[in-house]
Amino acid sequence: MNEDKSKSRTTIYVIVFLILAAALVAIILFGLLGKGGSSGDDGQTAEVTDASGNVVQYQDNWETEPVTEAPETTPKHESPLKMVVAESETELTDLAVELDKNSKKTYKMDLDKFAESGDTIDTFTFYYHSADNVSNLGEVKGGFGISVDNKCEAKTDNIWYQTPEDFSVRASSYGTVTWEIPEDIKDYITVSGGSILFGYWWSDVNKIVLDKVVCHKRAVKLIPCDGESTEEIGKVMKAAEPDNVITIDASEVLETYHQPSSLTLKFEGKEPVSELKGKFSIGTGSFRGGSCESVPMIVSSEKNETEITWVLPDVVRMNADQCGKITFTLERCNLDEVTAKEMVVQYALTEE
Template sequence: MKKKTIALFTAAAMLLTAVSCAKKGGSSAVSEKEKETSATSITTAKTEEETTEMATEHISPVETVSATLGSQLTADRTIGKAAGSNTTKFPLADLIEEGDKIRSFTFTIYSDNGGDIGEFKGGFGISVADECPAKTNDYWYQSPDMTFPTQGSYGEITWNVPEELTDYIGANGEVLFGYWWGNAEKIRIENVVCRFDRTRNVPVDGTADADVGKSVSYADENNIISVPLDFIPEGTVPEVVTFNISSDGSFGKYTGAFGINSSAGSYQSIDTAVFTDSSELELTWFVPNAAKAYMAQNNELILGYWWSERPTVTLNKVSVKYSQQLGYVPPVTTTAAAAAAAETTTTAAAASAGFRSAQEIVSEIKVGWNLGNSLDSYNTGRAGTDTETGWGNPKTTKEIIQNVKKAGFNAVRIPVTWAEHMDNTTIQAAWMNRVQEVVDYAYNEGLFVILDMHHDDYIWFDPKDASYADDSARLKSIWQQIAARFADYGDRLIFEGMNEPRTVGSSMEWMGGTASERAVINRYAQDFVSTVRESGGKNAARTLIVTTYAASADTVALNDMGVPAGGNIILSVHYYAPWKFSDGSEKTFTDSGKSEIDEKFKELKRKFIDKRIPVIIDEFGCVNSAAESERSAYYEYYISHAKEQGIKCFVWDNGKMNGDSSFGLFNRSKLTWNDTLLKAIMEGAK
């Protein structure tokens, strides 16, 4: 499982407990230059962290290590001071890990037109556990309004998080920044720095030191320092690294990154930051498992130097706590280099079968439609194939699918629940035959077809270690049978292993799950892929779809998603956003709602598409609550802006035209569409 690697810096006792908003002369140019000189030399910008426990043949002694750390998120977001567009949220999972204790956030801001910001007035908010005594709303704390001085067109706005909140903040939440008043109509948030405490129990077999004495300038084309990792014993891996650095004066704000280079590839953390008036720092890195995956031959530790108020930094010494993790198994990776290397076998099989790649298929999908609340219906009080109509929709016909194609969709997702149609582990023949009949309706029309395992995740599927053996066997059995039945279909038939795999009824069910649950979902994803690939026919080349915990697009779920290696795999999420508009509790599709989905689309592109893992959103939509003009604006905006980032969408249609959960677009009994919404969907897909 993967989790976002937080860049980790500590200034030891010298780290400031609060960052002054008053910036010294030339600070505006500093932050801009920092952006210009960010990482240029470490080849793979890999930012996820495996948290799956490592198999070992040796039990190392455990040492408790604590440090105050800083992580930096590049924001580049613009907000105004007008109500409805004056706040923005940032995911905590891109800044901290579970268990970290947040102390402060610093937001670097600029006026959008270079003018004077003047006195800044705004506020902050943060997700908290519902049992937090200091919460101001359910699961939320909103600060009082605050004012800060700025330095002309530039400012550093620091919020010291109230102590009474720290034990109730988790990595699955968000932090909010709000701009209420200032001279500037709009401000741009360049970056966000989070200062936090981390304590970990780390396996440690020993500590080794190395004197380095190397210097580097942030202006250098190769602005990193490499240290051969030959001073720790052979067969060991680094757990915690401390870099001792110095300069010829106060750092002010230090930014950089850590990494590992080897013959196996490269790992680089996201940008990190420390505010300090000192000329000496100790920078602590808790080495993530994802970095350890690159431990091979010719290992090097990397220190990147992007910016401070001193042009040159000297790395004096490195200290490494190491362990004998002899049984370490490299994790699933989602870097561009790793994904490209892993594609070879499946790509060759696809070429041999005349199949298109997953990327090619996604690029050819225009827009998709869900046959919701039909073959996925369960707990209907009916048996056999009669369950298909148990949730109010008519039996699926060839004419229904032909009308979907005529409307302009070129892809159909067919959700199927299998659990109620099995004798022990065997899918009933009548049910399999009916599923194939419906698949053929769409496949024979030339459509792309997604076939999934749908509400099984509610009936029997459980992402717990204790349930894994039995549930994995059942998952494999279902997909062995499906894969065998459809083995000779061409590349327009795509299998989706799981729908919304989650722990039903848990407090984290719709909040990205727990780290252990996300790890188990990754194991199920690998089981699904391996089962289909080994099933014969054309399935070795078939494009497959995997998903996150609960198909969540929450950052914590995305960061921990381990996409199986081998290529021809699509990542799917379900993203009903902005949620209050999607579920009908808000009637206006606001600018802040547009900003929310735009940022998520960019995140999906950055974390997956840019690493050769195509992405689809195979469920989204809004209920029949707002005016049709608002709903049509929503569908067009959502689909078109997702497409701009390379993401294709499948609208969720459950056939309900009015009332609760009324995501219906197409009356399947009358074969009529909501023409206003259909037009908007097709405009967005152009």
């Protein structure tokens, strides 16, 4: 009897052991399936009953996502700024404009024929003579006017400045008068779309003829400049075709990632170059018909050497074609011939 009880107890132990072992195996398998099964879950899920009796599932994601570092970016290049002062004169000649003190008393001219936006205009000189080329003018009286920005406190009208006092000069049959631009309007002169006015009020004759107007100006500008290139030229020039033009390939002085800021042409004569007049042009691809040019400029020197500089307007600088042409045309010189020694181009770097 006792033996039967012992066997029964052993059997119960075995059954309990098997149940526990099976439960352990099931737990292990469940854990493995939970991590590597096909459900696609990346974490472990727990069910929690909230205060309202609702079962809420929470998933803890133990996997760490790879951190992708942002690529390093190169800061945009900013060219250092360089102050450039290029002094020159410009002119309108052969005007032959007749003015009458009793009727047509004034004559307007476009400012962009004398200067470019950003230039500082210092003076205008007006050349005139009596209509019959003989009569003495005696005392000549008149006035000047010029376009200014509306912000100019010295303006006499909305966008206009008129000299408050008449000029008065004496002359024979030929005369000149120079207007020195007042300091309080220099920074407000509107070149683009603006005008300069010459007024004739009185003299000993009724009519005078305005022959020529000369503007003395300065290009005073901070230009972006990373460096400069020089092209030796060594060409003898004369102020007559075909010896009055120099043309170089822009690629000789500019790389594809260079943006020209100023052009300077240096000259040498056998005697002092007291007067030299000329203009630049530069290729601009599809912009403005393929090229842009400066106004004709006049420089003077008491020495045998002189130079003429064009500070490129921003719109020209940004559209310059590095594969185009750079040209200089000599229009006038006090010498029969002068040697163009070299061209210097100051440039800024752009993104390659």
